[in-house]
Amino acid sequence: MKEWLTRLTAAFGPAGREEEVRDLLRQELSRLGETDVVVDDLGNLIVSRGKGEDKRIMVAAHMDGVGFMVTSIEENGFLRFAPIGGIQVHSLPGTRLKFSRGINGVIGQEKIKEQKALDFSKLFIDIAAAGREEAEEKVQIGDTAVFAAPLVQERERFIAGTMDNRAGCAVLLETIRRLPADLPQPVTFVFTVQEEVGLRGAQVVAYRIRPHFGLAVDVTRTGDTPEPQFKTAVSLGKGPTVKLKDNSVICHPRITALMRRVADAQAIPYQLEVLEQGGTDAGAIHLSREGVPTGALSIPCRYIHTPGEMVDGNDMENSVSLLLALLQTAW
């Protein structure tokens, strides 16, 4: 799984421009021998197992990450930009970016009186261009960039700029690899698009698939750092979480109970998650058509939406174990 994580986190894929991640996933799925692989009009990657529609489970992990879009190229060669997805402006000055065609950049900041009044209009991207003409040779208005933060490992922990949600994609991929052909109910895995800008891919693909149950696999924040922003009881290294609620969804009690039963039966460590803010694809799935009982399994992650997103390798292994056990149980 580390190899997949390395390659997935290196792939370029801000919301709306997930091609590279999707192509990488398609390649891997092909190598794994998956045949029922489809891409819809918005770019969601859909992999189905098992025939029939009876009690189909949809498992979703989003491929996209947060990013930046160029909105202006100035006379002096600096670029102005807008964020794609929710990014804290204070985490940006001095961060390194990469554009889709490999151009590198750095975010700089204009002088302001009070640092806490910082907003996006005071930031710019420096791509080392002497002036507008040179800049226009390298980038265009509408081009996108992401944090340049390749994967590094510290003991059992992995740090990269796109753990949200390539970690979830890696968990899905590993699950698909180890999932036996014989299952108690059919399952469709979806690598969704545009989660970061409003759960958009999940909304339309849930409509298409009409699942009976939904499960989102995403990262979630932890409360185990000094004076955390939100006092959540989730910690790195204590196992995947069974999400109870976040801003986008109150997980169906029957599904959370099932997840806990299975985890207990398989002796897989897990944590209970209540998130004050934030949402996941589960938010879109559960409100599709006549409603879909939906839950979520989260991978604890520190420093979400920064270049230093950190997950624990054991949490990822346990996430796969839990997901495998769940899909081999009758829902």
Add this chain to the structure above:
Amino acid sequence: MFLRELSELPGVSGNEGRVRDFIREKLSAWGIRHDCDALGNLYAYKGDGATGAALNLMLAAHMDEVGLMVSAIEKSGHLRFYKVGGIDEQFLVSCPVYVGNAGIPGVIGAKAVHLQKKEERGKPLEVDNLYIDIGAKDKDDAAKVIKVGDYVSFAARAATFADTFKGKALDNRAGCAALLEILQRDFPGSFTAVFTVQEEIGSRGARAAAYRLNPRMALVVETTIAADLPDVEEKDQVTLLGKGPAFTLQDDSLIVHPRILERLMAVAQGKGIPCQFRRFTGSFTDGGSISQTREGVPTGVISTPCRYLHGPASLLCLDDWRNLVEVVDGFIDSVMAKGL
């Protein structure tokens, strides 16, 4: 070109009737089949519905404009009001308006400046400090001609000077006028043009319309901010008047589908039509609702740049508007010829 009539008609979100009737009359005169739904969206079916049916192309422009709604009648006969949609409050004071379906004339007043304390003058006037004066003697007198819940729109005559058009509600009567222009032309296949309702209060009409039509692709025809004004830096201008129609890249509701964006750009280039990007990723249009319908719809947005949107006197460049019509025309031809 019906820009003038459309601009002057009252049609605040939720009360689009007169705009709908005007457009319906034209569609009937041109023999274009049309109907509407339970929200008031107006559907125009161009072509015989057979050729190009597989294409299932949806064009959309919203009929509603931002405005006000009477919230209370004071004992003195003055009217208090709510905003309907994101009307720019700073444009309200001293505006002439029409109240209710009878179009009772009124003016928006506030305390005369001479009577204001120095600190008061420094603060922008908010809705709570404003009221509409229809010249009534008292509450009963006012209640003879208007009622709480009446919609209020700007009273503004449209005008053209040089190649500039001025009027209220250019957002989005300019879009409606563009669609009417397109509907008069001939195309080798069929498509549906929807004049939507209640865009300004959350793209509500478009949501239902897209569900009903279940299109395979959609193009929203809109207006967008032109902030090419004094003291505005280039990076904040969004679009400029006179530089052609603007293509949206992304806004808060939608990331424009790359294939639609490419096709729009190719069409403009092929026809030698100047165009620009909308250099701003905020705000929303019907595109967001449409794109998120059912299994998802590749959607794009093309806009006429407009100064002072959401106020009583917006400006657009007629050349930009005409060029927008040509790009939309070319886009339809292109997708009919070779799909998306």
Add this chain to the structure above:
Amino acid sequence: MELEDFLKEITEGDGVSGYEESIAAAVARAFSPYVAEVRRDNLGNLIIYIKGKGAPAPRIMFCAHMDEIGFIVTSITEKGFLRFGTLGGFDLRTLPGQEVTIHGKEKYPGVIGRLPPHLRKGEKEKKAPELEDLFIDTGLFPEAVRAGIEVGAVVAIRRDMIALRHRCRAGKAFDDRAGVAVLWQCARELSRMEHEADVYLVATVQEEVGVRGAVVSTYGLAPDLGVAVDVCHGDFPGALEHEVSPLGKGPVITSGPNIHPRLYERLLAVASDYKLPHGKDVSPGPTGTDARAIQVSREGIPAALLSVPLRYMHTSVELLDLDDMKGAGRLLAFFAAGVDRAFVEELTCF
């Protein structure tokens, strides 16, 4: 059972957004003598079906949300106090001192605590509490807390209904169990009338966290029209006249872009014809009720809103007049009885 008894039973019970199970059971029981069928959908919305005589019958949906605002435990401190988050919107200033019920392994009583004044230093003293300043105290030792309560436990406000003068009653969760009681009143009245339309009464879930129940229940039923029954702000000293409605003068019928004009006219006409006292109000945008979801479901569904005036909304002493509720139930029943295929067909195309 009388309207007041039903209101008391369902408002004293707990059913926080997302966890409406037990209240749904009580509601279902109360409706069963009057209706053909009761079922729950995928999100837990309770759908009560009353068959009409028409063939084909027009489909009418009335909905009121049965969820109440509440809390969820986010962590347990070393000393056994509970930190919590909200499910739905609260005025945090109304919380200190409030009694609650924690749904752990059993139901535990608790109190929402706050630091005493002499310990609230400096700036913080002048400001309203924030969530991180509040905690729930069960009075139990930490081991007992941990043995019985875990992260994610749901917490509801505890309040017995209070009978005030005349027909005024105060309690918690009147927003919107009063609406559910109106639906019950409607069912009783309808059982004595002939009607062409099939009527679906829906006690929706999760309205307080984003009208979520109504989104899926409306999609599932695909009715020809829908009326949401909710509460609106009742009058109180210092309120701007146009923002509130008087208690005791009947339910309020709303107009505005969220409301189909013909449904509005018809509700007014029915109220007038049957001499039912009523008020009117306007909303310039999508209302903060299930009607918001109904109007844009599928191809668009004609929507309307009927409200019971309620003072002190989202506190544990929400206050209303029982006669306003009764009037609302009757209005809905008379309205439903008058809906036929012709009326429904006129709703499409303005």
